[in-house]
Amino acid sequence: MIVADTPAGLFGPLFAxxxxxxxxxxxKTFADARPRREPAAILADWQSQRPAPGETLRRFIFANFDVPRAQPAPSPDGLKLAAHISALWPLLTRVSGEPAPGSSELWLPHSYVVPGGRFRELYYWDSYFTMLGLARSGRQDLVENMIGNFxxxxxxxxxxxxxxxxxxASRSHPPFFYLMAALSRDDSVGGRRRRLAxxxxxxxxxxxxxxxxxxxGEVRxxxxxxxxxxxxxxxDDSDCPRDxxxxxxxALAAEAPARDARELWRDIRAAAESGWDFSSRWLADPLNLATIRTTRLVPVDLNALLFGLEQAIAEAARGLGETSRADDFAARAERRARAISDHLWNGETGHYxxxxxxxxxxxxxxxxxxAFPLFMGVASADQARRAALAxxxxxxxGGLMTTLCDSGQQxxxxxxxxxxQWIAISGLRRYGETGLADSIAGRWLAMVEAHYEASGQLFEKYDVVACAAGSGGEYVTETGFGWTNGVTLELLATQDEAGTLG
Structure with a gap:
């Protein structure tokens, strides 16, 4: 299924x-291009002209679309790390204009912060970690605006x-909204009711x-x-190539001719919904992306987050006097907690x-x-102790690796x-595993600070073995960078509050 109002749906054979x-x-560049006139007229002209690939096609595209330019990396400014991050927020802040007909942009009512680089729009789970830093920078205005946008x-x-x-729009991201909502300082009844709804x-x-x-049974x-x-x-509610x-x-489907292409694309898209795009975690063969099977796995992080959402709804509903709803969602959370313990805990290996x-x-x-069940408080004390050892x-x-497999995926x-890093540090501290938590935090901050002092940049991801910029995946490592900025500020603040980290 190709979603009709995406660039692929609107421009069909031209887009392909x-x-x-x-x-x-x-x-992503062409998927983000803004048509200069009605999509149907552009498509009709392309079908009549059929410009050949190469310079002729390039001229046609640039005559009919505003193509986004690469965003320059933030310039080194000589500031201390925390001050540099605070100075980046205005550079990463955007306000929606009226989207052009046929544009892939989704309008938003309030200002927001983008991650940086090729990520020139608002992203879902990224934003929670960015908002931690915004709150630490005194930018509660942007925190409230982004909650309102979501x-x-x-x-x-x-x-x-x-x-x-x-x-x-055919997929979501890890459900962090309720954690964002908890950052709001609007304690009015109206504000609380809106967030609950x-x-x-x-x-x-x-x-x-x-x-x-x-x-x-399985459904969606x-x-x-x-x-x-x-x-x-x-x-993902679509099963076609991602725009x-x-x-x-x-190309990936061509590498796996024996596999149903639409099943493959659905699994690729589902991994994009997970935020872990891509990882050996989703692969039957850890070194072969074409063996991806995301939809055949029940992820521990997603279910821990949904446990937290159900708890948050129960608490918010009870605070507003909605007792029946509070009881319903508290019972849901309790059932999910049992299911997580029964099905997502590996007693033999000692981890979720x-x-x-x-x-x-x-x-x-x-x-x-x-680490997610520790972050959400769904682990028992013994499970948390064993999970920390794992x-x-x-x-x-430089901190915590994502997996033990070096597959070339990011x-x-x-x-x-x-x-x-933040999920693990927070979860470990929640269960009193402060030694490991402080070690992760201290190593991560030392690496980020050393790299910043050498380059003047913060990166989307890091190689925590070599303590360098990360690599792998479908695009070059981006600078900016929203969630690194936010987590770094939060860790610096908690470091100052707790004293020097070990």
Whole structure:
């Protein structure tokens, strides 16, 4: 299914011709281009002219589209790290204009902060970590604006897309909205009711299809296991190549001719919904992306977050006197907690992991996602202790590796990511595992600071083995960078509050 109002849907064969010709090194460039006139008129002219690939096609595209230019990396400014990050927020702040007809942009009512580089729009789970830093910088105005933007998306679309582009609207991202909502300082009854309504709407999106689902049943993002446990998986409501990575997805399908291409693309898109695009975590063969099987796994991080969402709804509803709703969601959270312990805890390896729907067993692969149940407080004391011992196996000179597998994918070794450091540090501290938490924080900050002093830049991801910029994936490592900025400020602040980290 190609979503009709995405660039691929609007421009059909023209879009495919541009993307598959490699006219732009980054497939996202043309997906983000703004048509200069009505899409139907552009498409009709292309069909009549049929410009040949190469310079003729390039001239046609630049005559009919405003093509986004690469964003320059922020210039080194000689400031101390925290001051540099605070100075970056205005450079990364955007305000929506009226989208041109046929543009992939989604309008937003308030100002917002983008990650940086090729990521020129608002992203979902990235924004929570950015907002931690905004709050530390005294930019509560932007925190409230971004909560309002996500609420607007829930009102208009029914869920929060991966990012604010039409081609992202068939999927979401890890559900961090309720944690963003908790950063609000609007304690009015009206504000609390709005945030509760938005959380309920998001929960409904993730649970769509749960009614009447029999044991062993699966529908979109919901699965009911053989024992009746109701859990969730990542999904995408489209099964075609991604607009922003069209050429890559077409090529991947060609590498696996025996596999149904639409099944492959759905699994690729589901991994994009997870935020871990891509990782050996989702692969049958850890070194072969064409073996991706995201939709056959029940992810531990997603279900820990949904446990937190159900708890947050129960607490907010009780505070507003909605006792029946509070009881319902508290019971949901309790059932999910049992299911996480029963199905997403690997007692043999001593860590949390994903449940494999095909083998009906929990995975033995250790990833940084194992920290999410600690972050959400769903682990028992013994599980937390054992999980901490397992997570220590991911510790390297620059912090926590994402997995133990060096596959060449960006969400694998040797890369570490700011959000996963923060999740692990927070979760470990929650259970009193302060030694490991402080070690992760201290190593990560030392690496980020050393790299900043040498280059004047912060990066999207880091190689925590070599203590250098990260690599791998579909695009070059970006600078900016929203969630690294936010987590770094939060860690610097907690370091100052707690004293020197070990």
């Amino acid at each position: 011709a541009v993307q598959e010709s490699g006219l732009f090194p980054d497939s 609420g607007s998306l829930l009102d208009r679309i029914g869920h929060i897309p991966n990012g604010t582009r039409s081609y992202y 938005w959380m309920i709407r998001e929960h409904g999106f993730w649970m769509a299809g749960e009614g009447g689902l029999a044991p062993g 993002r919901v699965v009911r296991l053989a024992d009746g446990a109701l859990l969730n998986r990542y999904w 922003e990575s069209w050429r890559e997805d077409i 992991a994903d449940f494999d729907l095909d083998s009906a067993r929990v995975s033995g692969r250790l990833t940084a996602a194992a 997570l220590e196996r991911l510790l390297r000179p 969400w694998d070794a040797p890369n570490g990511w700011a959000p996963l």
